Amino acid sequence: MKIVRQVKLKPDAAQALALERTLPATNESANWVSAVGFECFGLRASVRELRKLCYSELKARGFGAQAAQHLIKRVADAYTALRAGIRAGNLGREGSTRRRKAESKPVVFRPHAAHTYDDRCLSWNYDAQTVSIWTLDGRIKNVRFACSPETLKALAERRKGESDLVFRDGKWFLIATIDIPEPEVFEPKGFIGVDRGIVNLATTSDGDDHQGRRLGRYRRWQARKRSEIQARETRSAKQLLKKRAKKEARHATHVNHKVAKEVVAVAQRTERGIALEELQGIRERVTVPRDQRARLSSWPFHQLGAFIAYKAKRAGVPFIEVDPAYTSQRCPRCGHTERGNRRTRDAFCCRRCGLAGLADHVAGVNVRSRARSAWVFVNMPDPVSPN
Incomplete structure (x- = not known):
């Protein structure tokens, strides 16, 4: 079975600048690919069709061959997931407001939405606890990461597949997939x-x-605190709300x-x-x-x-x-x-x-x-x- 593990990246100033330029630009290009695919094929956009329309333009925008291919696949996967959600009824029955809204516009990616990296664009050095990662400014090496000893051992032994680059609360993270053996399910006695x-x-x-x-009381207390802070309407209040988010x-x-x-x-x-x-x-x-x-x-x-x-x-x-x-x-x-x-x-x-x-x-x-x-x-x- 597959589980995920999160590690915290610790880039220096130059490395952080490259990451900060790459992630929004990648999502902006993903929005462009999504809009082109939606205009030509609606929700039926596939990797092959998007590659014919968008690959050359992505190369001109500074994306390498593998990065461009990966970005196109990410957009196509988003449309595949949307179609599956519609078939499963997750967006309501046919003709519902929520479903019509989803079907009437292209998939949109947030400026700092997580971006997936495969092993050609991201490599790990577990002994030195560093990664080498592709950016629009070239490949940056020796980006340090921090994690627990248990997570490091799991990464070294069982990491498999793609990893997600995440920017959250001013910090950079990599979320990696761990493939662990699935135990045999026993026959239940009840x-x-x-x-x-x-x-x-x-x-x-x-x-x-x-x-x-207790959870209900905690939620009500948090709601009261948010209301009190919002009522101040000051710069420090907005900073405090951002700090308390999530x-x-x-x-x-x-x-x-x-x-x-x-x-x-x-x-x-x-x-x-x-x-x-x-x-x-x-x-x-x-x-x-x-x-x-x-x-x-x-x-x-x-x-x-x-x-x-x-x-x-x-x-x-x-x-x-x-x-x-x-x-x-x-x-x-x-x-x-x-x-x-x-x-x-x-x-x-x-x-x-x-x-x-x-x-x-x-x-x-x-x-x-x-x-x-x-x-x-x-x-x-x-x-x-x-x-």
Whole structure:
């Protein structure tokens, strides 16, 4: 399986100047290639077609042969990803405002968007902890980088494929791909059902509750601080806002990593699989009052699910997603399903058999039950066709 590792570049003044000139110019040229491809082929632009139209102009702009080819491939890959997202319904159904907006204009790259480098444009010296990287001012060598000993060892042993050059908060980073061996998935003795939510980030069928109240309080405190700082309308206030940018997102990511690590550790120790609700597109399906829209939009349920999925895969723990319909309204004992079973957000009480408990725990139990049958179905051997 592939994971990523980030290293911090430490260029000197001349090297930093070359990087600062290269990244915006590269993205500007990518926007030009994207506009040309969109005008001629719409969303169907391919590498071969873009190469015929744009290669000579990119060479005239100072891009080397490999750099020009790589930039064209990057634009074509962006259109491929956009088409795949449209087919999957990630931008809404046909005719929706969001989808029409995406289909009506070319793909645009930010001035400091990350740019990918392959091994012909970027080489690593792990012993000296330096890289040699292509720029518009020529290839700059001996650019120092810093990382942990564990990351350095992983890079030296298992780095594979392309790396991304990233400029963030005035600092330069390289994000490299590590190809690690994928352990064999064991046959589960059972499943842990995980119900994700806003008040409770994750509630398992075992009754473990990873609450989101502290994260919610932290978000509200951050929102108040932003409002107070913005109200000053001074130069120092703007600098402070820029310094605090993404702090809340980093904190939420840290919390999600902790929750995912705990869930996977329990499953690995007890030799069980992990089951989650398949919640793709929930923001488009669910409507909430105006005062709760910001809260729903900042709900990191997808990130938590992605963290659990990749950590489970890395540990060899079985992972499956199940249908989320009525998991919090269905009685796990008698199967009776109706909205009245969940009278409040926290409480569940079956109106047929009287089973009562925490609604999120009941949802986790229902997810676990669906996972058992789904796992048997997914792993059922294909029938042998008669000769």
